[in-house]
Amino acid sequence: MSTGPDVKATVGDISNDGNLNMAQEECSRKGFCSVRHGLALILQLCNFSIYTQQMNLSIAIPAMVNNTAPPSQPNASTEWPSTDSQDYWNETLKEFKAMAPAYDWSPEIQGIILSSLNYGSFLAPIPSGYVAGIFGAKYVVGAGLFISSFLTLFIPLAANAGVALLIVLRIVQGIAQVMVLTGQYSIWVKWAPPLERSQLTTIAGSGSMLGSFIVLLVGGLLCQTIGWPYVFYIFGGIGCACCLLWFPLIYDDPVNHPFISAAEKRYIVCSLAQQSxxxxxxxxxxxxxxxxxxxxxxxxxxxxxxxxxxxxxxxxxxxxxxxxxxxxxxxxxxxxxxxxxxxxxxxxxxxxxxxxxxxxxxxxxxxxxxxxxxxxxxxxxxxxxxxxxxxxxxxxxxxxxxxxxxxxxxxxxxxxxxxxxxxxxxxxxxxxxxxxxxxxxxx
Incomplete structure (x- = not known):
């Protein structure tokens, strides 16, 4: 025989299931045009930025330590008539290349610089996840993205100042990147319905593979044409631009989001209210x-x-x-x-x-x-x-x-x-x- 609390729990479950089904039917019409999928796409861009910033030094360091000129271009006069615009572009590229210094770093120093990104990273995941749970993942992830992107812009200056400063900068940058890579999962606790959790997290995580592909594809070309500092300027700038999307558009909880529809908010809240x-x-x-x-x-x-x-x-x-x-x-x-x-x-x-x-x-x-x-x-x-x-x-x-x-x-x-x-x-x-x-x- 059912007791009073059991009956109330059963009625509550039926009510929650009914609201969940109604909200799910309403939200299913939207498909990917929803705030939660927009959040996944912004996180995809964040992961894209972080992984390009992780790998850009590995791509640029051969150009940073070698002062060799790029392979000579075919003689334009034998193939195509020379134009003023082509000459101007070639001269501009030469000026950019002249601004990129080369350093006399031994292989041991290069190894230390490349690995310094991980020196503080192994200590950062646990406190980053804890702080994200206390203060909210929005600020932890946003701060980590901004710090990493901002420091990326200063890597050329740090390299000029000395190896010690570059190593310190890379250590801080590695900790900031861990803040992004670990803190973002706290967001999905309140944003990802159980039936969409894999879908949303994989959309966000795919930015890491995309970032690795893009930086490998264009990093060497940038070093050869306009100089290695622009590898850091471009990908650091992309990360800073991503911060302009992150802070005004991302919220820790769908309940407090100003642009989310009532149906989507109800669907997310009800789907997460199953005590799982x-x-x-x-x-x-x-x-x-x-x-x-x-x-x-x-x-x-x-x-x-x-x-x-x-x-x-x-x-x-x-x-x-x-x-x-x-x-x-x-x-x-x-x-x-x-x-x-x-x-x-x-x-x-x-x-x-x-x-x-x-x-x-x-x-x-x-x-x-x-x-x-x-x-x-x-x-x-x-x-x-x-x-x-x-x-x-x-x-x-x-x-x-x-x-x-x-x-x-x-x-x-x-x-x-x-x-x-x-x-x-x-x-x-x-x-x-x-x-x-x-x-x-x-x-």
Missing amino acids: GILSALPFVVGCICIILGGLLADFLLSRKILRLITIRKLFTAIGVLFPSVILVSLPWVRSSHSMTMTFLVLSSAISSFCESGALVNFLDIAPRYTGFLKGLLQVFAHIAGAISPTAAGFFISQDSEFGWRNVFLLSAAVNISGLVFYLIFGRADVQDWAKEQTFTHL
Whole structure:
């Protein structure tokens, strides 16, 4: 027999579901013409700016340390008649190039300058996320974007002033960029309906890939034509222009947004009022704890010489892949039990965290000299997976609404196990020959 509170809860759920369905029907007509999708596009531009600012020094530094002239152009008189406008343009380009100095930096100094962007970054994510939760992501992300963009404009001046100032500037810039990359996820807590969370976050995250593509495409051309300082001026200016969109148009909460329609506001608020926040966060909380415990266990086994390093890496990876894959494949058969589903999801997140002490840290063992590059390569594949997986999931679900998720989990398990087999066969834990430091003997 239902009690009074149970009846009230049931009525409330029906009312919320009714409002949600009505608002969803009204908002579905708008498609991508909504404030939340506009927010995703602005965040896409922010990520575009941040990633171009992360990579611009890597593109410009060959021109900064080499004072070689660009390849000579074909003789215009043999192909095309010379014109005054062409001569003027050529002279202008020469003037721009003359303003770009070259520096006598050794390879070691270049490596320190390039890696200095990450010196403070590993300390910044946790306080950035905390501050974003307290003061609002709008100001944390906006401040980080402005600081990074503003400092990008001053990189040519800092390079002229000296290596020490350039390194300090890059450290501060790296912390500011982490503020953008981590703080933006606090925005989606109040803006992304559960059914659109993957869509909105991937739209915003795609700016990172676009930024990497554009800066690689045009960065070298800018250095060759008008000089390397303009790589920083242009992409720093784009970031500053993005700030002009960010502060007046972005709000932490749809309730306080002045331009959002009543229907969209009601849809977002009702969709987020289903009391799923704690349940959604629970697997990540348990996973965070298990990552620490897994690391302690791995170090204990290694320090006591119970297992060899390669055995620890492969064992932890196998545990972190096999058991979560079995759990994911089993999920469609326990969907009738809400508590069992949550238990399986928590177990999957907890056990998969063992990979952090396995394959995901293995690059430190095999190539400590190139850890920054290998970590960046790992992040590239992570972004690619993040871009492909929502699309693949949407395809399977649209083909078969009943068994779509089962196919998604089966495909995920197949990919995981294939990667595990490859790692178990080819994985190593000793420093590779190509990654060893070259030593010179002085006679």
